[in-house]
Amino acid sequence: MSDPVLFSVDKEVAVITLNRPDKLNAFNRQMAMALQSCLDDCADKSIRCIYITGAGKGFSAGQDLAEVTEPDGPGMAKILAEHYNPIITRLRNLPKPVVAAVNGVAAGAGANIALACDIVVASSGASFMQAFSKIGLIPDSGGTYFLPRLVGHQKAIALMMLGDKISATEAERLGMIYKVFDEEEFAEKSLQLAHQLGAMATLGLAYTKLALNASAENTLEQQLQLEDELQQKAAASNDFAEGVQAFLEKRAAIFKGN
Ligand code: T3D
Structure with a gap:
């Protein structure tokens, strides 16, 4: 079988x-x-x-x-x-x-x-x-x-x-x-x-998913708070550093998912 x-x-x-x-x-x-x-x-x-x-x-x-x-x-x-x-x-x-x-x-x-x-x-x-x-x-x-x-x-x-x-x-x-x-x-x-x-920034996508999943139940205040927390985590990722660097260097970013 x-x-x-x-x-x-x-x-x-x-x-x-x-x-x-x-x-x-x-x-x-x-x-x-x-x-x-x-x-x-x-x-x-x-x-x-x-x-x-x-x-x-x-x-x-x-x-x-x-x-x-x-x-x-x-x-x-x-x-x-x-x-x-x-x-x-x-x-x-x-x-x-x-x-x-x-x-x-x-x-x-x-x-x-x-x-x-x-x-x-x-x-x-x-x-x-x-x-x-x-x-x-x-x-x-x-x-x-x-x-x-x-x-x-x-x-x-x-x-x-x-x-x-x-x-x-x-x-x-x-x-x-x-x-x-x-x-x-x-x-x-x-x-x-x-x-x-x-090939994208996996952590950023994961936090996007988390925020959208939560939005069905959250108030606007709770959602703003969650976006703040998650954005800080995304901003601490290597992929964010790479994304910004690549933009400034006018090249395609190479994201590693971390
Ligand atoms: O405890 C619980 O059960 C709760 C959980 C529930 C979850 C559920 O998903 S409940 C709903 C279950 N699904 C259905 O009721 C759909 C049944 N199937 C259909 O209505 C039709 O097959 C379709 C509309 C999906 C497709 O139609 P069609 O004409 O393209 O294909 P067909 O000829 O009906 O099916 C092809 C074969 O697949 C056929 O087998 P055969 O005769 O060639 O040997 C058919 O019996 C088999 N098949 C299709 N759906 C099922 C199935 N066999 C077992 N279970 C099926 N759900």
Whole structure:
């Protein structure tokens, strides 16, 4: 049996590929645990950006529905607590950018795992579906947190109640995702974006992520205070010194991520 998640390192970028293509990369327990383990490996300092995509024609169809009915399966009680929630918290807490490269359909938990990533790009042939309502469930994997913040309450509740499948272009128009690339150049362009992020000032990007994650809950006063603290840390980094030096010398900066 092939690995449910493939992991490789391409220079400073960790490439994570969800790999159950016959099931549109639907998540079973083995795949959820493997993804958690790969994300843990991304703590390594040499990794400065994480790129997550799917093998075959889908990104992920969410929970493997066959597993839910298996008598020896993990059972509903464990699925969120042990599979999805630890994935979402890892994605949000990793102090480096995470790119979701949505190559095809992203449904259910598959859609919401993508939305939990920092930058979501999609192939022109991809689609997004809050499939939960179609089977009598509620949206999970952080969907009820992220989607209304991205597209507003009205669009979020309609998408979640109706379970409509929307195109990548529509998702971009709604502000759900950052950008759509044509199918033919998707793999190259999306990976290029990850390499661009991986060559940037990693600490600065990590503090940017931290500040934006906190802004959903903070008051303006708290946010100003947080920006002050984080900016002082960013200003103490070698990459800031290099950024300023490079600007003054009219050359491209060479950031090392520290
Ligand atoms: O405890 C809990 O379960 C809580 C956790 C919930 C998290 C969730 O994610 S709940 C939502 C689960 N996902 C879904 O309900 C989506 C189900 N899939 C679909 O609606 C459709 O497959 C898609 C719209 C995503 C794609 O449609 P299409 O026509 O492109 O592909 P297809 O023919 O339906 O699927 C291709 C194969 O993948 C097919 O297998 P086969 O017949 O060729 O052997 C299909 O059965 C399989 N597949 C697709 N999605 C799943 C799946 N197998 C298991 N689980 C799936 N989710």
